[in-house]
Amino acid sequence: MNEELAELAASGATALVAAMGTDLWQEAKQLMSRVLARARGSRGNELTVALDRASTATRGAVDARAEDYWTEALSQLLDGNPDLVQDVRALASLRTPGRPGNVTQLNFATNSGEVYAVQNGSQHFASGPASHERGERP
Numbered sequence: 001m002n003e004e005l006a007e008l009a010a011s012g013a014t015a016l017v018a019a020m021g022t023d024l025w026q027e028a029k030q031l032m033s034r035v036l037a038r039a040r041g042s043r044g045n046e047l048t049v050a051l052d053r054a055s056t057a058t059r060g061a062v063d064a065r066a067e068d069y070w071t072e073a074l075s076q077l078l079d080g081n082p083d084l085v086q087d088v089r090a091l092a093s094l095r096t097p098g099r100p101g102n103v104t105q106l107n108f109a110t111n112s113g114e115v116y117a118v119q120n121g122s123q124h125f126a127s128g129p130a131s132h133e134r135g136e137r138p
Contacts, residue, residue: 005078008085011092013070017063019094020054029054031091035084039077047073 012035019028032051036044050073054066078084107115 005082005085006075008088008092009074009078010071012074012088013067015092015094016054016070017067020063020066024094028091028094031087031094035074035077035087035091038084038087039081041077041080043073043076 016028016032019025029051033048036047036051050069074088078088107117109115
């Protein structure tokens with residue numbers, strides 16, 4: 001298996017396990033069920049049973065053993081069925097609590113410096129008369 005497929009399998013497993021026990025579980029389970037339905041091979045029934053059992057996971061808990069299990073399972077499925085890439089990619093892109101939505105940004109200015117920073121949005125800057133009096137350019 002190439003490195004890109006291995007990383008995709010790990011990302012899909014992380015998203016699946018992080019969604020267990022959360023409000024996103026039904027969506028994650030549906031995406032994984034689609035992967036299993038399209039997969040060829042003998043593990044389909046075993047993985048379907050494991051997927052049904054996984055819905056009882058503790059809310060928000062990420063179990064490293066479960067993540068390893070699903071990484072291996074997705075790796076095997078992708079190795080035997082390269083056409084599953086788009087379905088696993090959809091699973092991997094699922095927004096989960098395990099992927100923080102808040103990022104901390106620290107900005108510092110020293111010696112009369114100014115910092116202009118923005119995250120997740122737009123920044124509008126207007127120069128006023130006080131700026132021109134100090135000789136600053138807009």
